[in-house]
Amino acid sequence: SYELTQPPSVSASPGQTASITCSGDQLGNKYICWYQQKPGQSPVLVIYQDTKRPSGIPERFSGSNSGNTATLTISGTQAMDEADYYCQAWDSNTAGVFGGGTKLSVL
Amino acid sequence: EVQLVESGGGLVQPGGSLRLSCAASEFTLSGYEMNWVRQAPGRGLEWVSYISTTGTTRNYADSVEGRFTISRDNAKNSLYLQMNNLSAEDTAVYYCVREKRYFVWSHAFDLWGQGTMVIVSP
Numbered sequence: 001s002y003e004l005t006q007p008p009s010v011s012a013s014p015g016q017t018a019s020i021t022c023s024g025d026q027l028g029n030k031y032i033c034w035y036q037q038k039p040g041q042s043p044v045l046v047i048y049q050d051t052k053r054p055s056g057i058p059e060r061f062s063g064s065n066s067g068n069t070a071t072l073t074i075s076g077t078q079a080m081d082e083a084d085y086y087c088q089a090w091d092s093n094t095a096g097v098f099g100g101g102t103k104l105s106v107l
Numbered sequence: 108e109v110q111l112v113e114s115g116g117g118l119v120q121p122g123g124s125l126r127l128s129c130a131a132s133e134f135t136l137s138g139y140e141m142n143w144v145r146q147a148p149g150r151g152l153e154w155v156s157y158i159s160t161t162g163t164t165r166n167y168a169d170s171v172e173g174r175f176t177i178s179r180d181n182a183k184n185s186l187y188l189q190m191n192n193l194s195a196e197d198t199a200v201y202y203c204v205r206e207k208r209y210f211v212w213s214h215a216f217d218l219w220g221q222g223t224m225v226i227v228s229p
Contacts, residue, residue, distance in 0.1 A: 001169065033215045035152070042202060042222060043152065048215035086152050088216070094166040096142065096154035096216070 002091040004099035011105040018074040020102045022087030025068060030089045032070045034063060037101075038083045046085075047072060074104075082106045109133045109218065111203045116223030123193050123227070129186040129203030129220060137181035140206040142216065143188050145199035145225075155201070156188065170196070193227045200224050 004024045012018035022032065034047040045054050047063040050070065060075045074081055087099040115127040127143070143155040156177040157166040165177050176189040186203055205218035 031213045035216070037152075042219040043216075044219070045215055045217050048207075048217075049209060049213045054215075054217065084151075088152075088154075090214070092166070093212070094140075094157045094159070094164060095168075096144070096157070098144075098152040098154060101151040 002089065002097050004087055004089060004097055006085075006087060006099040006102045008100070009103045009105065011107050012074070012077045013107055014079060015076055018077045018081070018104055018106075020072045020074075020085050020087075020104065022070045022072070022099050023068050024070075024089065027068050027070055027089065028066045030065075032063070032065050033088045034061075034072045035086045035088060036081075036083045037086065043086065077104075077106055079106050111205065111218060111220035113201065113203045113220045113223035116201065116225045118226045118228060119193055120229055121194055121227055124189070124191045125193065125225060127188040127190065127201055127203075127223060127225075129188075131184045131186070131205075136179065136184045136186065140208065140214075141177075141179060141186045142204045142206055143177060143186075144202045144204050144216070144219075145197075146202070146222075147196075147199040150199075153199075157206075158186070190225070193225075195227050198225060198227050 035043040036046045037043040050065040051063045062073045086101045091097045110132045112130045158177045174192045178187045200222040202222045203220040204216045207217040208214040
């Protein structure tokens with residue numbers, strides 16, 4: 001089965017840029033999504049189709065995907081962005097797969 | 108408000124069964140593919156199962172294949188997950204998740220329920 005790998009944790013200072021990576025075999029050939037999950041809450045979609053933001057997601061969230069690595073970038077990180085982030089792709093057209101998650105700390 | 112509301116979670120003994128339900132509000136479930144995703148305490152997200160809009164196609168994670176059955180009743184705007192032969196490893200919050208398809212190979216889990224907790228313990 002397909003596997004996605006994320007770093008367990010990433011930190012950033014307020015106002016700085018945070019980058020969270022997600023790696024997988026030929027990941028650039030798949031579309032990837034990113035989800036934000038705050039403690040005690042359900043996940044929220046923040047990026048789909050590699051680079052697109054759903055309505056209501058701030059412009060500081062952006063994504064890229066090439067080769068074996070996808071990246072979620074948060075520009076001008078804010079305290080409210082502190083959360084767990086999960087990348088997600090499809091192993092087949094009907095089977096999802098998630099990365100292990102990355103805890104973003106805003107210090 | 109557009110939302111998904113799960114129910115049916117609880118405490119069950121190992122080897123037991125449980126049926127989760129998910130009710131859709133303010134949108135028509137029949138227009139969407141649906142999934143179940145779970146999260147064990149302190150752990151990450153795990154995709155569990157998928158069902159097509161008509162129920163014709165179903166798919167399962169290897170960890171639940173043969174024990175769990177996903178189904179839907181579009182007339183009742185509801186999704187279900189029948190879980191049999193449960194073990195401690197199935198203890199998790201179970202989320203009902205809507206899948207939005209933008210085109211054939213572009214889709215995303217765009218709406219999540221609040222989750223329902225399943226605890227498998229003697």
